Amino acid sequence: MKFVSILMGSKSDYSVMEECAKTLEKFGVLHEVVVSSAHRSPERTHQYVKNAEAKGAKVFIAAAGMAAHLAGVVASLTTKPVIGVPMKGGVMEGMDALLSTAQMPGGMPVGTVAIGSAGAVNSAYLAMQILAIEDEELAAKLKEDRILKAKKVETDSMGIEIIL
Numbered sequence: 001m002k003f004v005s006i007l008m009g010s011k012s013d014y015s016v017m018e019e020c021a022k023t024l025e026k027f028g029v030l031h032e033v034v035v036s037s038a039h040r041s042p043e044r045t046h047q048y049v050k051n052a053e054a055k056g057a058k059v060f061i062a063a064a065g066m067a068a069h070l071a072g073v074v075a076s077l078t079t080k081p082v083i084g085v086p087m088k089g090g091v092m093e094g095m096d097a098l099l100s101t102a103q104m105p106g107g108m109p110v111g112t113v114a115i116g117s118a119g120a121v122n123s124a125y126l127a128m129q130i131l132a133i134e135d136e137e138l139a140a141k142l143k144e145d146r147i148l149k150a151k152k153v154e155t156d157s158m159g160i161e162i163i164l
């Protein structure tokens, strides 16, 4: 079994991270969704990451807001790629979470995406792009998705564009 693991620090992150799960779902990519906090439930986080890796998690996505240490702690527990998603809601509307997710010490990376909703969706795409390195079927689906996105830009432009 190979799958993407999605962790979030709180149930309150789910309304945003649901978009990540839905994006993986759309492409038929197997995933787990778990609430676990490095701060509030350190043992659960440790056990979950170790078990998930043993079961076949190929990429971890970790979302948290405020002092967002979850992704960094997940990165400390696995050598699989870890994608961090900073959540809004702290005093700096996500800038606090962005910095605490991205500013990892050398040798312990967390690939960090945008704050909030765009980041949630992009974390799923980035995870799939990593899986697609060795999955031609998924790679083809991602290429098709790019073509559809480019076509949509053209369609959206029709009716409003003025070109001299």
Ligand SMILES: Nc1c(C(=O)O)ncn1[C@@H]1O[C@H](COP(=O)(O)O)[C@@H](O)[C@H]1O
Binding pocket: 008, 009, 010, 011, 012, 013, 036, 037, 038, 039, 040, 063, 064, 065, 066, 067, 068, 069, 070, 071, 087, 089
């Ligand atoms: N940053 C962390 C961690 C962690 O890093 O371990 N655990 C929870 N949180 C974050 O705290 C915020 C508020 O959580 P509550 O809404 O439960 O009070 C959430 O965005 C969560 O990700």
